[in-house]
Amino acid sequence: MTIDLSEVLCTKSHEYVIKKGDILTVGITDFAVEQLGDIVFVELPEIGTVLKQGEVFGTIESVKAASELYIPVSGKVVEVNEKVIESPELVNTDCFGDGWLIKVSDFSNKELAEMMNYDEYKDFLEKEE
């Protein structure tokens, strides 16, 4: 699945969201995937969970280490990607597509407006190095 990166918004902790109508798709960025390496386990919240911005919504484990996932904007979990729970390597192969993690509704537009677009995120990464 190809993705239009201009639709991708990112956090400094390397999560992304893509807005489609009333629903946000949440995942981790290509940079995060590269840092983590081979992903072997994904733990996600239950449908219906209400999350506040910055809260931990799950865990992702690579061969090397476990990492916590932070929700970029407040909202309610309406779908979790059962496919990545079954096949965590999908996050490695297609983080912006089939490797998405959760879908969120009732999100805060104000918080969404504070996120970096993909170009700003790339600049941020460069400065970090």
Next chain:
Amino acid sequence: MEQFSKGQEGREEQEMIKRTPLYNEHLRLGAKMFEFAGWEMPLQYSSVKEEHFTVREKAGLFDVSHMGQVFITGSDALKYLQNLVPQDLSKLEEGKAVYTALTNDNGGIIDDLIIYRLPDNGCKFLLIINAARIENDLNRLLSQKGSYDVVIDNKSNELSMIALQGPLSSEIISDIGISDDNIPKRFRIKEITINGMDAFIARTGYTGEDGFEIIVKNEDAERLWQDLLNKGEKYGLKPVGYAARDTLRLEAALPLYGQDLTEETTPVEASLSWTIPKEKQESYAGKDIILAQFSNNMPKRKLVGFKMLDKSVPRHDYEVFTDNEKVGRVTSGGFSPCGNVGIGLAYIDTTKHLSEGAKINIMIRGKLHPAKIVKTPFYSVKKSNK
């Protein structure tokens, strides 16, 4: 996203981070570097899984130059060392290696090490010790010297060590020009010359595979590394980092000092009873405690292997439960690429009589996950005939 638990890493703050003579090679090969035991070492070059399978199926090259080499010589070398380790070195033939522990007076493990007996009238031994323990080991060695006629020669700063591990290792070793006569058999060592470089070559390792560990002078390390990589290319040889080194050694259930072994654990508790000959005559540090634990086979706790029964991954320091009661702690944990499952080593309270097949639970981020005690190693190859 933030990392909150790490697999293999040096846990103590070090004043100055050291680099091996192969540092530039690691950068050239695109390694991601990290700190391990006070050294800046390669974490991975490509992908951990890929590097892991390279070693299991072909061969991998590791920089283990941070490890320590100490030579013990002198007419009392045997007598002196016999007092320091549980293994019976009088039975050790020249050119052979033995895995053992440097014990303290309580039977605790100061370090785990390989001792090679070198051909020199039986009076020369080479100790390969853990990087993070060099200072502790030397203190112990010096404090026990007394009036023994021995010379303790720490060559750790002058020597580098490269490990070649995997089923195709012996073919690569032949290909760089080492004659069959100069290739040591399993758990043996030879002092040879490789393309003009003085070297010790031993058939030992830390991966559960056949392989070699080669010790050369620091100034020769880069040339040997490149020679091996060049000659090994057609066999699929690749450099392998410390992330894969950890998954490989964990599958082989080889303990890591500082996690699975400490000054508070005895070799019996660490399930290293096979390294304790009962019939050894000489006394050694902690012998009474170790033999008492050994004969009633009932230390308070024991290191066991376990595997997860769901997709979760156990990590260092997670707690172990049965029937909602805490019964132990994970010392090493991770994902097994060969088993495609989370595996670990944990110290378990022996009064619970949990043996192979017993169901346990691992507390992972506030939730209990099912696991089962299993036989170790998690992975092993059929014994090489060579």
